[in-house]
Amino acid sequence: MSLHLEATVADRDVDVSLDIADGEVVAILGPNGAGKSTVLAAIAGVLRPDAGRGVLGDDVLFDIGAGTWQPAYARGTALLAQDPLLFPHLDAVDNVAFGPRSAGRTRAQSRATAMTWLAEVDAAELARRKPSDLSGGQAQRIAVARALAAEPRLLLLDEPMAALDITVVPAMRQVLKRVLAGRSAIIVTHDVLDALLLADRVVVMEGGRIVEEGPTKEVLERPRSTFGAGIAGLNLMRGRSVGTAVCTASGSLVSGLSDESLPEDTDAVAVFSPSAVGVYVEPPAGSPRNVFASTIRELEPRGAQVRVRTDELSADVTLPVVAELDLVPGKQVFLVVKASEVTIYPA
Amino acid sequence: MSLTQQSGVPRWVLVPAALGAAFVVLPLVALVTRVEWGSFFSLITSDSSQAALWLSLRTSAASTLLCVVLGVPMALVLARTTFRGQSLLRSLVLLPLVLPPVVGGIALLYTFGRKGLLGETIDVLGLQIAFSTTAVVIAQTFVALPFMVVSLEGTLRTVGERYEVVAATLGARPTTVLRRVTLPLVLPGLAAGAVLSFARALGEFGATITFAGSLEGVTRTLPLEIYLQRETDPDAAVALSLVLVVVAVLVIGLVRGTRSTAL
Numbered sequence: 001m002s003l004h005l006e007a008t009v010a011d012r013d014v015d016v017s018l019d020i021a022d023g024e025v026v027a028i029l030g031p032n033g034a035g036k037s038t039v040l041a042a043i044a045g046v047l048r049p050d051a052g053r054g055v056l057g058d059d060v061l062f063d064i065g066a067g068t069w070q071p072a073y074a075r076g077t078a079l080l081a082q083d084p085l086l087f088p089h090l091d092a093v094d095n096v097a098f099g100p101r102s103a104g105r106t107r108a109q110s111r112a113t114a115m116t117w118l119a120e121v122d123a124a125e126l127a128r129r130k131p132s133d134l135s136g137g138q139a140q141r142i143a144v145a146r147a148l149a150a151e152p153r154l155l156l157l158d159e160p161m162a163a164l165d166i167t168v169v170p171a172m173r174q175v176l177k178r179v180l181a182g183r184s185a186i187i188v189t190h191d192v193l194d195a196l197l198l199a200d201r202v203v204v205m206e207g208g209r210i211v212e213e214g215p216t217k218e219v220l221e222r223p224r225s226t227f228g229a230g231i232a233g234l235n236l237m238r239g240r241s242v243g244t245a246v247c248t249a250s251g252s253l254v255s256g257l258s259d260e261s262l263p264e265d266t267d268a269v270a271v272f273s274p275s276a277v278g279v280y281v282e283p284p285a286g287s288p289r290n291v292f293a294s295t296i297r298e299l300e301p302r303g304a305q306v307r308v309r310t311d312e313l314s315a316d317v318t319l320p321v322v323a324e325l326d327l328v329p330g331k332q333v334f335l336v337v338k339a340s341e342v343t344i345y346p347a
Numbered sequence: 348m349s350l351t352q353q354s355g356v357p358r359w360v361l362v363p364a365a366l367g368a369a370f371v372v373l374p375l376v377a378l379v380t381r382v383e384w385g386s387f388f389s390l391i392t393s394d395s396s397q398a399a400l401w402l403s404l405r406t407s408a409a410s411t412l413l414c415v416v417l418g419v420p421m422a423l424v425l426a427r428t429t430f431r432g433q434s435l436l437r438s439l440v441l442l443p444l445v446l447p448p449v450v451g452g453i454a455l456l457y458t459f460g461r462k463g464l465l466g467e468t469i470d471v472l473g474l475q476i477a478f479s480t481t482a483v484v485i486a487q488t489f490v491a492l493p494f495m496v497v498s499l500e501g502t503l504r505t506v507g508e509r510y511e512v513v514a515a516t517l518g519a520r521p522t523t524v525l526r527r528v529t530l531p532l533v534l535p536g537l538a539a540g541a542v543l544s545f546a547r548a549l550g551e552f553g554a555t556i557t558f559a560g561s562l563e564g565v566t567r568t569l570p571l572e573i574y575l576q577r578e579t580d581p582d583a584a585v586a587l588s589l590v591l592v593v594v595a596v597l598v599i600g601l602v603r604g605t606r607s608t609a610l
Contacts, residue, residue, distance in 0.1 A: 044516050072515040073524075079516040085509055089531040098527070102519035150517040 007052035014208040027199035035208040045072035078152035084143035086131035099150025117145035137168030155185040241268040256342025267347040276341035277315035390586040399572035407548040410487035418495030426503035452557025482559035487548035495540040502536025
């Protein structure tokens with residue numbers, strides 16, 4: 001079911017406007033404290049925004065201005081958190097049957113529904129287990145079944161794989177991919193892989209605001225936010241357009257190629273891959289290239305390559321280069337990238 | 348006996364600690380040495396003893412039930428809501444814990460007694476509360492209720508609201524959440540509170556004798572019987588005291604049992 005949300009939560013400095021189409025899965029990405037969970041809590045009715053309204057289908061979830069507020073139980077928005085939070089006094093099947101029972105179904109009907117959903121998440125054989133006898137991955141699969149058995153109109157997933165052992169994450173991702181197909185859902189995640197495999201669209205939040213949104217593939221290929229570039233493993237410099245270059249706030253001029261007409265003096269970003277960046281200890285002479293003086297912050301080995309992270313940008317170099325140039329954190333270097341490797345587009 | 352020292356407790360602390368333990372245990376030992384074992388059984392099964400014991404058990408059970416019925420909602424309101432004056436209300440509710448029971452008895456007399464605040468209302472209903480078994484139950488509930496509220500409020504806060512939030516997003520109405528999630532989760536705390544309330548009601552003396560008097564079979568509970576027998580038949584008083592000690596030990600065992608299975 002489609003969702004339209006506008007919400008302001010003053011004490012967490014969150015102010016967002018978000019739309020989700022019927023049957024669409026949207027991933028909310030962003031650093032810690034960006035306000036991602038706050039958005040889910042407002043939709044679920046667990047947290048009351050200071051202003052805004054939320055509409056699910058034709059149903060007004062809340063409209064603070066008009067004084068409308070539907071309690072969490074009436075919203076049909078099941079919330080799945082990091083922690084499975086299975087009711088410890090109920091076994092797996094009764095946990096999953098909780099939603100149907102609360103909706104007024106009989107015990108037998110609810111159990112039957114629960115068994116179907118347990119099978120759906122490959123957990124039918126765990127039906128009679130108590131939560132204390134389940135592993136983290138098993139418990140989270142059952143929590144997924146429990147959320148789905150409540151027949152939510154919109155499923156809210158708040159970092160559902162963050163607390164799982166890394167070895168069970170792929171299996172969990174498969175389960176989610178299967179059950180999310182054709183469903184309206186919002187998944188908050190840190191992991192770009194979740195966004196890529198599970199979501200139709202990505203929303204990037206930073207500092208309580210939505211800074212970027214679009215189809216997953218587009219955000220990863222052409223990020224417009226620092227966080228978006230970070231998860232895509234790309235360098236991003238932001239500024240105003242000057243011809244086919246970007247002039248950053250610090251005064252650097254980044255030349256590049258633009259495949260669309262770029263109006264003069266508008267917000268624009270320059271994006272390039274770390275592998276296109278060369279590292280020098282002396283400023284190189286000649287050739288129409290971009291040169292940025294910077295200080296090395298850390299070196300991160302990546303197979304045969306080393307990612308050199310400086311204050312703003314990253315460069316991938318080979319191990320012999322690191323040894324030859326004596327690259328260490330704190331060292332002043334010059335980063336060089338050819339204009340033909342830089343893509344420039346409107347922010 | 349070996350002491351495993353985990354953190355650096357100074358050795359000299361063991362001396363006052365041992366003195367304190369002896370201070371608690373020695374009187375119980377003294378009591379046991381004074382029991383006339385030969386006549387023990389006949390002393391505790393005499394008519395007046397049996398009447399007192401039976402009355403104590405009945406009234407304490409009734410008080411415990413009242414503590415559950417009134418205390419559970421009170422603990423829920425204190426633990427799960429916020430309102431102005433909440434901390435003041437909490438302090439007032441816990442007052443009977445620190446109030447001398449005899450003061451509580453007088454306060455109850457001026458509330459439910461014939462000339463009390465609610466006395467006329469109760470008279471109209473054709474009820475006479477003061478100096479009746481009902482008065483015993485009221486006095487016991489008055490002193491025992493805080494034990495239920497404190498125990499359950501603590502458990503409610505420890506368990507937290509996370510499960511309740513999940514239940515609500517799964518479509519459960521507040522009453523369903525309370526019945527199917529909250530109460531099962533806090534059951535250990537509820538049981539501990541009930542056992543403590545029962546124990547407090549069983550031992551109640553001051554408020555009972557002030558508000559309910561000491562009428563055999565009607566208001567003379569076991570502690571009152573012990574106090575009276577002490578004058579006329581010290582052996583009977585000692586024997587009945589031992590019965591209450593045994594009950595107390597059982598209560599502590601029960602509470603420890605419920606606490607250790609708590610979440």
